[in-house]
Amino acid sequence: MDQINPDLPRVTRRSLASSLRTPGGQLVLYGAVGAAVVGLAAFALVGAEARAIGLSFAGYTVGLALVLVLLRRGFPHDSIGLCNKVTLARLALTSALLAPLAGSAAPWVVFAIAALALGLDGLDGWLARRDGLSSDFGARFDMEVDSALALILALNAWAAGTAGAIVLLIGLPRYAFALAARALPWLDRAAPERFSRKLVCVLQIATLIALQLPLVAASVANPVVALVAAALIWSFGRDILWLWRTKP
Template identity: 45%
Template sequence: MVLNNTYDARPVQQETAVGAGVQILLLALLGSAIGMGPAGWVTGLVFAVATWAVLSRALHRTRPRSFGPANRVTLGRATLVGGVTALVADSFESSPPVSLLVGLTAVALILDGVDGKVARATGTSTALGARFDMEVDAFLILVLSVYVSTQLGPWVLLIGTMRYVFVAAARVWPWLNGELPHSMARKTVAALQGICLLLAGAQLLPQAANLAVVLAALGSLVWSFGRDVLWLWRHGSAPVAEAEPVREDSRPVRELELTHS
């Protein structure tokens, strides 16, 4: 109780404000470099404000003593995802350089393997950090699927929306909230989605090859989700007991492990 009464949110909240500022700076750099249109600007700014608001609310609720080095890496990655989001939105009005979009996405995907290692190395792993990391990853996959869908068709959106459909379904059918066994296959499939979408979006391969790559990614994702749903249906049809204390990380393993490395 003493810690809660003396908690000072200002240092932690200042870091989220700095992140929003860096996001706006990145948008300004992109705008000056490629002449980004209104769609890119508006989408990028909405992303910056939404990220700041949601993260600030989560930090206020969990009251961490510090933001932590791993969360700083994830926040930097979120800034890159905001840039990618703005470029994808701008692509509906103009043709931003593919190399710029690919570069930002590649760095964001590479950093996905950094924040988890930093958290473990510094002993700062938290449920909030894992959730933050997962949400950034999932949103990047969604944005990439939107971009690639303009080249290959709307069916590609299944890759980006499948995780969100699963989360929504878990609210309707509580048995989907059961705990899943740890699976490296699940993590591998999740990681492959970003790589395959980036490869297709880079337009380095023939159209037929891009189609095959994305179809393989979608097929592996359907297999992964299908396997987990079947396991939950057979073994996890009962929701977590209400008598147990609710923890910050009491959410499906499928949700936490989807993109967290």
């Protein structure tokens, strides 16, 4: 009979500890913590509605898997740092906001969780600069969470009847741009940093958060949405024009 290696459990524990110290291992570990945040926030939104909470977990799982793929494409640091943990918390809160699409949620709770997700935006970037952990991964992670938050809030506002289908125009620009870049590779490049782009993004998310409240009448919401959509078209159009003029 073969002898069992008594050192095997120790080696396995050491290997597990080593893997958890890698950026990918840290992301998985804190991703598990984020899952608890998803569950708590979704429960606060819809109570014990299993289908709605399941939708939030499904969205979070897909989002976390995509973030891991993005991380493995290249990450220059040994630790994900507090900055990316904050962005991960924003992903968890954003995923929880899927629950109202399949359940009944109090508008003020939707507003509060969305406002918290927006409030944490900018903190991750500041932490990255403070700790010397800035990276293309972190910037992309932050941008994708912003895009997902905008789309989910737009869907919630439309489903709740606070705004008409026009609200989807301010939830979809990032995804429409990404789809266009698949057909036109010259679009798939970084445009110069512009304060105006960040300002329009904050205006977009802030408007969508305000639309979660039933106090906003559709007769007021739709014209405001049209103005924000025009600002987004201008911002994206400005970047597209620069990318076209500088294409290889």
